Amino acid sequence: MAELALLIEPEQLAAELGNEQLLILDTCSADNYRTHHIPGAVHIPPAELQAGTKPAVGKIPEKKRLEALFSAAGLNADKHVVVYDDEGGGWAGRLIWTLDVLGHTRYSYINGGLQAWLAAGLPVTTELPTSAPSGFSGEWHESVIAEATDVLDAIDDPEQAIWDARSAEEYRGEKVVAQRGGHIPGAVNIDWLELMDRQRNLRLVDLDALQQRLDSLGLSKDKTIITHCQTHHRSGLSYLAMKILGYEKIKGYHGSWSEWGNREDTPINTGDTP
Known part of the structure; x- marks a missing residue:
């Protein structure tokens, strides 16, 4: 193969x-x-x-x-x-x-x-596959996991940037799904839905145009990019898109807003300004 x-x-x-x-x-x-x-x-x-x-x-x-x-x-x-x-x-x-x-x-x-x-009319089935248990053992790589302390460190670091993949309403603090609403100071908001092309069966949008947009917003390949949403589900797509674009320094903030917005000691901004 x-x-x-x-x-x-x-x-x-x-x-x-x-x-x-x-x-x-x-x-x-x-x-x-x-x-x-x-x-x-x-x-x-x-x-x-x-x-x-x-x-x-x-x-x-x-x-x-x-x-x-x-x-x-x-x-x-x-x-x-x-x-x-x-x-x-x-x-x-x-x-x-x-x-x-x-x-x-x-x-x-x-x-x-x-x-x-x-x-595309390709084959599907309802048949359940049989797979023999493999005894898989992984080697834990902390380098792709962002904790709240990593996010705090990134806020004022010019070599890092934060991608908030939630909706604009969540980012601005109008839609609140934690104790507090808003966004991490400095975070750039691109809704994960904007990465999907609905005219092409949810394929990724044009990658060259996406790269230009990311560069214009300061989410460039030379930086360490931390991405998050509410539970690091929607930001799974922003993580994947950056992998496909060739980014080498990406982290997923797995606590995401459900952690950040439910703490009382984390800085929060509201409105459109990062």
């Missing part, structure tokens, strides 16, 4: 279906997985990618729990993982970030996910 790029089109995976070197991971809703999934795809329930402990429910689960999850899916060091979801890349990006934390960096994302696959 030729090594697959990070961003692949549905037809590229279709040509490789049945290849034993591939492990296809589906992070769609349980209903969508039961209704139709790519042949051979193993379902990873999105909730399993988050610890679920309030208030910061989006924090990453402990290593042992993730190793059990991926062992049950059949992951090992030799597998090339192909990831997709049904929503434009948020959960798929969160899964890729999780694999980065665990040190497994052989993976691809299907551009447009399940929606693009279905639109």
Whole structure:
């Protein structure tokens, strides 16, 4: 099998279906997985990618729990993982970030996910795959995880920047889903929905135009970029988009706004000004 790029089109995976070197991971809703999934795809329930402990429910689960999850899916060091979801890349990006934390960096994302696959008329099934537990063991990489202290350090550091992938209403503090509303001082707001092309079955928007936009807003490749949303689900897509663009210094703030906005000692701005 030729090594697959990070961003692949549905037809590229279709040509490789049945290849034993591939492990296809589906992070769609349980209903969508039961209704139709790519042949051979193993379902990873999105909730399993988050610890679920309030208030910061989006924090990453402990290593042992993730190793059990991926062992049950059949992951090992030799597998090339192909990831997709049904929503434009948020959960798929969160899964890729999780694999980065665990040190497994052989993976691809299907551009447009399940929606693009279905639109292309490619095969789906309701058949459940059988995968022998693999005994997967990861090597924890803290370098891609941002904690609240890392975010505090980044606020006044010209070599770092913060990407807030929430809605403009959340960013301005008009929609409040924590004890406090608003945004991290200095954070740049690009809603994750703006990364999806609805005319092309939720594929990523034009990458050259996206790079120009990021550069114009100070989210350039030379900086360390910390991305977040409410639970580091939507910001899974901003993380993934930067990976595809070739950024080398990206972190996911896994506590995200559910941590920041529920603390009393974290600085917050409101309105449109970063």
